Amino acid sequence: MDTRLKPRKTPVQGRSKATCDAVLEAAARILVEEGRSALTTNRIAERAGVSVGSLYQYFPGKEAIVAELIREMRRDMVVLLRRAVDAAATQAFRPAVGTLLAATLDHHTARPELARALEREEEDLPIDMETQVLKAELRGLIAGFLRERGVADAERCAFDLVAMCHGMASAAVRAGQDDTEGLKARLERAVLGYLGRPE
Amino acid sequence: MDTRLKPRKTPVQGRSKATCDAVLEAAARILVEEGRSALTTNRIAERAGVSVGSLYQYFPGKEAIVAELIREMRRDMVVLLRRAVDAAATQAFRPAVGTLLAATLDHHTARPELARALEREEEDLPIDMETQVLKAELRGLIAGFLRERGVADAERCAFDLVAMCHGMASAAVRAGQDDTEGLKARLERAVLGYLGRPE
DNA sequence: TGTGAAGATGAGCAATTACTCGCATAATCG
DNA sequence: CGATTATGCGAGTAATTGCTCATCTTCACA
Structure with missing residues (x-):
């Protein structure tokens, strides 16, 4: 099992679940509206309205998000x-x-x-x-x-x-x-x- | 016409034509054998056996090569x-x-x-x-x-x-x-x- | 043979990237 | 209430990338 493609931590509180969802949704929107070259971790965090740190708390990298x-x-x-x-x-x-x-x-x-x-x-x-x-x-x-x-x-x-x-x-x-x-x-x-x- | 996708200079001597071909062939091989993430200008030049400088003499960027x-x-x-x-x-x-x-x-x-x-x-x-x-x-x-x-x-x-x-x-x-x-x-x-x- | 043009070089710069880490904030529970 | 744990933050770092330019070599031709 390639751990680099699996989520890192499962959210237990409500807000962290929201963070996860925001990250995933932001990645989806970027892929559709801005293209794959715009799909960077920093950009995902920006569009999700969270910090990169939060992003990496739940995903080991952008590939895992995709x-x-x-x-x-x-x-x-x-x-x-x-x-x-x-x-x-x-x-x-x-x-x-x-x-x-x-x-x-x-x-x-x-x-x-x-x-x-x-x-x-x-x-x-x-x-x-x-x-x-x-x-x-x-x-x-x-x-x-x-x-x-x-x-x-x-x-x-x-x-x-x-x-x-x-x-x-x-x-x-x-x-x-x-x-x-x-x-x-x-x-x-x-x-x-x-x-x-x-x- | 998007000049960024067109070749930069047309080779006049034989060896420069060979350089061009080597670059194109190297790019093709990398795409097939190493995947798109390995397709960098430095790597293309390396596999083509030429320097990056030569590459950029004929192509304005890697997109033009593709x-x-x-x-x-x-x-x-x-x-x-x-x-x-x-x-x-x-x-x-x-x-x-x-x-x-x-x-x-x-x-x-x-x-x-x-x-x-x-x-x-x-x-x-x-x-x-x-x-x-x-x-x-x-x-x-x-x-x-x-x-x-x-x-x-x-x-x-x-x-x-x-x-x-x-x-x-x-x-x-x-x-x-x-x-x-x-x-x-x-x-x-x-x-x-x-x-x-x-x- | 000499001279200018064409071609080739690759160290290195500027920009971008993925990703970390020390610290602040908020929820949970005894 | 603390205290513990979960969550959030974002400046900073190391690595990578596209690309330039000063310099050297090779060729064409008078």
Whole structure:
């Protein structure tokens, strides 16, 4: 376990919890509004309205802050997707795919630029085991859904589908497209087309 | 025109051209082998076997070096794709798509990690106009192909297809998959499926 | 062969960065 | 109330970075 990516101390009082949250939120805002080059510990502390000392009391470095943001994001994704898989269980294939896509898009629509920025940061971080587990869980959920529906080579399909949806959603966000419904329709078209099930 | 992204001086003698090339190649190798955090001007000069002074004689900063690498990559892509579009003109739809996909994959297979690293760097750079033109040209080539084949909403389709192929190829490279043929087959499946033309 | 231009050098400067530490303040509890 | 613990502070430090410039070497050409 790389201790440099884990929070240093867990807050016990209310105000310290607030400090932690302020730091995380400030880091997120900086990433989105000022870019990754502006993400320095001093700047984070400044925007969070706390001192660098306080920051380092709870995080061993800025990488740990980013890693924590990533963990939060992945946790949210797992929750959303797990719920969607449950809901999709009783649906026909086509609407079930729609349900899953809606869930993955929810995550993107909440804070699209943040999601994109964090995914970009993730590639530079020595990947955390917890995050790795979460990502495997995501792929597993989708693979399980596909397998139950009789799709052959479910793991590979899940891999490709996640990749293509991710690519299309990222490109749409980058291009400033905010028509979520339209994007969802295009994703459905791509997914169903790939699966050879446009019925 | 942002002068900070353009080369500073064009080499006239042979040895200075060699210096330029050494710098560019060193930067590319560092990006792939040591990661973006290791990409410092001093390190580039060191790996290129030249002094920092020489580096700054031809590039106003490290961003200009990366920008030049990106320009090279985009130029190669345009050449490859233009040739593929020409070759595809006389082919039936299905093999034509295969020709185009082979071209885009060529670019990825030559130096996959470099392509990925550069695309990542590109997002942090104030996008160069020349690069912007090149990217528009790429989309235009594909949109033109689609339009000639009677595909509706060719621009949007080109956008989506580029995005999904890019997503799948990137994910495959990141996962260490080196089965180019298999990847191409999966891309064909995705593209033809999206276009609703599995015939 | 000599002379100016082109090229190469690398020590070192200014700016920025991550991070520490001694001390002040606030909460908790006997 | 103390006393203990948790929290907050921010100037300061060591290390790193991008980049310059005075100086030396190599080349082109009359």
